[in-house]
Amino acid sequence: DAKTTQPNSMESNEEEPVHLPCNHSTISGTDYIHWYRQLPSQGPEYVIHGLTSNVNNRMASLAIAEDRKSSTLILHRATLRDAAVYYCILRDEETSGSRLTFGEGTQLTVNP
Amino acid sequence: AAGVIQSPRHLIKEKRETATLKCYPIPRHDTVYWYQQGPGQDPQFLISFYEKMQSDKGSIPDRFSAQQFSDYHSELNMSSLELGDSALYFCASSLGGQENTEAFFGQGTRLTVV
Numbered sequence: 001d002a003k004t005t006q007p008n009s010m011e012s013n014e015e016e017p018v019h020l021p022c023n024h025s026t027i028s029g030t031d032y033i034h035w036y037r038q039l040p041s042q043g044p045e046y047v048i049h050g051l052t053s054n055v056n057n058r059m060a061s062l063a064i065a066e067d068r069k070s071s072t073l074i075l076h077r078a079t080l081r082d083a084a085v086y087y088c089i090l091r092d093e094e095t096s097g098s099r100l101t102f103g104e105g106t107q108l109t110v111n112p
Numbered sequence: 113a114a115g116v117i118q119s120p121r122h123l124i125k126e127k128r129e130t131a132t133l134k135c136y137p138i139p140r141h142d143t144v145y146w147y148q149q150g151p152g153q154d155p156q157f158l159i160s161f162y163e164k165m166q167s168d169k170g171s172i173p174d175r176f177s178a179q180q181f182s183d184y185h186s187e188l189n190m191s192s193l194e195l196g197d198s199a200l201y202f203c204a205s206s207l208g209g210q211e212n213t214e215a216f217f218g219q220g221t222r223l224t225v226v
Binding site: 030031032034038042043044045046049051087091092099100101102103104105 | 116145147154155156157160168170202204211212214215216217218219220
């Protein structure tokens with residue numbers, strides 16, 4: 001499976017934007033970039049996914065580099081509820097089946 | 113909106129006993145995934161089913177088995193339990209298992225083996 005690299009931890013202040021980076025230099029042309037997050041003692045939660053173009057939804061935005069070797073998850077206004085572990089996952093049914101492979105995500109701390 | 117339902121939420125078993133975990137996917141979802149998350153670890157993929165057939169297999173011990181039934185619910189059967197099996201077990205469901213679909217996770221079953 002293509003590997004992703006994320007910082008172990010990041011810190012933000014409430015109501016400020018947060019940019020969570022992810023490097024995936026070995027990404028293949030058919031890999032989708034998914035982001036999930038896991039709040040303490042809860043199951044992972046889908047955030048957003050994309051292939052080539054930037055994506056927006058009610059939770060976040062996903063900015064994908066032109067060469068697709070990196071991406072950034074953007075939380076426009078962090079809240080205390082956004083404190084979680086954020087996972088950047090590459091998903092390609094042909095090479096990794098239907099599974100989501102969780103690596104070492106980024107622990108986001110939001111300060112009041 | 114209906115979510116993925118897992119039961120039981122908590123389970124305590126002794127070593128060498130068996131356990132059955134149940135997962136009820138979101139209505140109309142045809143794909144179910146099982147994950148194991150040990151203390152301080154990231155979720156590890158165990159197995160998945162699409163339309164009642166096994167679609168993918170990860171690091172699931174031979175002591176574990178799973179199936180998806182005609183109503184799309186799934187059960188994870190765990191035998192000869194070991195202390196190391198103590199973990200959170202998550203089930204997720206999706207509509208199709210393709211790479212461009214999102215998976216919805218349940219709240220998990222916390223299994224403690226004593």
